[in-house]
Amino acid sequence: MTTLLQRIAQSPSFRSFIIGVIVFAGVLVGVETSPAMVQQHGSLLKALDHLVLGIFIAEIVVKVGAEGRQPWRYFKDPWNVFDFLVVAACFLPMSAQYVTVLRLARLLRVLRLVHVLPKLQLLVSALLKSIPSMAYVTMLLGLLFYVYGVAGTFLFAGNDPVHFGTLALSLLTLFRVVTLEGWTELLYTQMYGCDRFGYADTPALCTQPSAMPVVAVVFFCTFILLGTMIILNLFIGVIMNALQEAHEEAQEQEQARAEAAGTARTLDEDIVALEQQLSAMQEQLARLRGKVGRQAPPTTEPEPPRLRSA
Template sequence: MGAFVDGRRFQRFVIAVIVVNAVALGCETSPALVRSYGGLLDVLDSAALVIFVAELAARLYAHRWEFFRDPWNCFDLVVVGISLLPAAGALSVVRSLRILRVLRLVSMVPSMRRVVTALVRSIPGLLSLTGLLLLMLYVGGVVAINLFRSSGDPRFDGLGSTLLTLFQITTGDGWSDLMRDLMGTQPLAWIFFVVYLLVGTFTMLNLFIAVVCSAMESEVSQQESSDAAVLAEVRALREEVRALRLQPADG
């Protein structure tokens, strides 16, 4: 049973079901398609749910308690479990959560799984950078209020609005228009914006990307090391078998 549920053909079949179910759920957002093919879409949705439940039951039967040691199995179990909740009354919002089944592609496709694993491993570094970014926003907000509050611009009339404005600048959204508006009354306002962009956008945001890329490179190298170890074990076993075959038979 374990070889069957972990086999490539079965995995590909489940992936195909996930894709078909995702398309069907997308079609349900169109009133015209629901009027014409509502019954068929409901059948496809129910059939996909039955297949998912049967697949999880087969994997649980094949792996027993080892099933729960894999975080991806637990993820699949939660996603499918949400779909089994009654979608009526106070839980009617659960019906919209059926689209979460599409996320099972992440656990079924190894390349996607590696990317998500790398993102999870980069969380500590991202949290540190987030704290540094918040500190930079706070310091920049206090400086910006002292510099531009006298201009009468409502975007700098308080700490909250100023922090929101600086966050908008960090994303690169409309900072040049804001800068030129302030330069009408304060010609040297461009100095603050250029320095803040150099530190906040070109440095901080690129550090976020660097942390994620470093985590992905580490994940790929670990995968390659694991594959190399498995290959070395296989080669060693082949050499042992070959040596046993070459030994002369006793008596």
């Protein structure tokens, strides 16, 4: 039974079937966002959702059963734990007010594609590996934001209170600038003053207009060069490096599995060869015993000694 379950769990057809069910589950959740579809085909959608849930439960049973007498090995894989939690979340006792949480839990089924598709799993592994290095890059970016945020508040708070009135607003504005979203409007407001640009619809907020063309150009251009052109590209470099490492590790693991499978096949072949040799030796020994039995002279019992008569 365990061997059969292992064959099913490792079968490419079974994996392709699960991928199709996951995609179907994602489409099903998308259809349920339409109130009209839910009203017209609510019972059918509910039945299909139960069918998908049943298939996922059967998948877990197959994979756990494939572990044989050590079913806990199924939970050693973090992706299997994620799959189990996604399925278990659908059985949580929730009232009507938490139905949105239940729908979001069902939406997590789509993320199972990351598990069943090796390439997506490789990308996620690369992102997880890059987290330690990205933390230092994030720290550097945070320092840059803080320095420029404080400077922007001191320089532009009076002229542009909407975007630089407080430190929190300055940091939010810098996040907008680092993504290159409408940063030229912010630049022109500081260059020409709020009375001439940027506050035409809200002139009451422009209480202290101040034009700073040189300071504004230096501030925004240096921040974009440091934040967007350099530090954000460091994130890309870190991710690419982690992706390369994850790819190499995946190749090493695949090679190790191939070598282990080759070693197992070699051992099986050696065992079969030894069994054949042993069988041949037993047959030869049986023939030799038969020959020895035919060539041996018949054994006669010695006659008892006769007594002489007196």
